[in-house]
Amino acid sequence: MQNRDHPGQHPPQPQRRAGRPLGAGDCVAPPRRLLRTPRPPRLPAPAPGRTAAPSLGEYQNEHTRQWAAKIASFDGFVIVTPECNHGTSGVLKNAIDYLYAEWNNKAVGFVSYGGTGGARAAEHLRLVAGELQMADVRQQVTLSLITEFENFSVFKPGDYNLPALNTMLDQVVAWSTALAPLRDTAVPAA
Numbered sequence: 287m288q289n290r291d292h293p294g295q296h297p298p299q300p301q302r303r304a305g306r307p308l309g310a311g312d313c314v315a316p317p318r319r320l321l322r323t324p325r326p327p328r329l330p331a332p333a334p335g336r337t338a339a340p341s342l343g344e345y346q347n348e349h350t351r352q353w354a355a356k357i358a359s360f361d362g363f364v365i366v367t368p369e370c371n372h373g374t375s376g377v378l379k380n381a382i383d384y385l386y387a388e389w390n391n392k393a394v395g396f397v398s399y400g401g402t403g404g405a406r407a408a409e410h411l412r413l414v415a416g417e418l419q420m421a422d423v424r425q426q427v428t429l430s431l432i433t434e435f436e437n438f439s440v441f442k443p444g445d446y447n448l449p450a451l452n453t454m455l456d457q458v459v460a461w462s463t464a465l466a467p468l469r470d471t472a473v474p475a476a
Contacts, residue, residue, distance in 0.1 A: 340386040353381070354388050361469070362393035362462030363420075364455070369400030369407035382414060389418040391468040393461035395454040396426045399435075403428030421465060423457035425450055 338344035345351045367374045382389070394415050398404025405428050415422045427450045429435075429443060436442045 340384060343387050345384075350384055354385050357385055357388040360392065361466065362395075362458045364395045364397060364458060365411060366397045367399075367404060367407045367411060369398060369402070369404035372406045373410040374407040379414070382411075382418070386418065389415075389420055391465045392420055393423060393458045393465060394420045395423045395458040397429065397451075397454075398426065399429035399431065401431055403430045421461045423454060423461055425454040425457055427451050427454060 338346065343354075345354055365378070367378055370376070373379075394411075396408040396411060398408040400407060405426075408426050408428070412422045427447055429441075429447070431438050434441065434443050434447075
């Protein structure tokens with residue numbers, strides 16, 4: 287597929303190996319207790335005919351049990367997502383779909399990137415978060431491939447993103463704290 291803006295080139299996409307991973311020390315924000323980055327494991331696509339739905343919590347594979355334990359250990363999340371075809375990436379969606387109860391009653395904020403800042407991917411994930419009983423915060427950070435990435439591959443964010451980032455982080459911490467009593471008394475889904 288040709289890039290309409292640059293004939294003879296493919297559409298711009300961030301090259302994950304061209305620089306540091308997005309978010310690895312690129313934005314300076316006040317330290318917060320719950321901010322660590324869980325890396326999704328390499329999960330195979332869910333097998334057709336899988337015997338148990340994630341909402342039952344009957345995880346058959348060791349990699350799923352490890353992922354569940356990792357996600358259960360957090361009070362809230364900031365999910366960084368690319369926009370792919372007006373939605374989030376299949377890899378991220380797959381990692382989210384492997385679990386259910388471990389996401390419940392936790393806050394989530396979004397940092398998205400893409401041609402339009404990845405806003406459609408964040409909106410896609412807000413719907414998913416609702417189904418997982420997560421509280422998505424209002425503030426989000428949207429990063430354009432045109433202005434925030436040098437040559438569409440090296441992450442070079444502008445300082446003007448910091449107010450949105452700090453507000454989002456404050457909201458995730460506040461909502462994670464407010465939801466703690468619900469996590470302590472959570473009843474498994476039926």
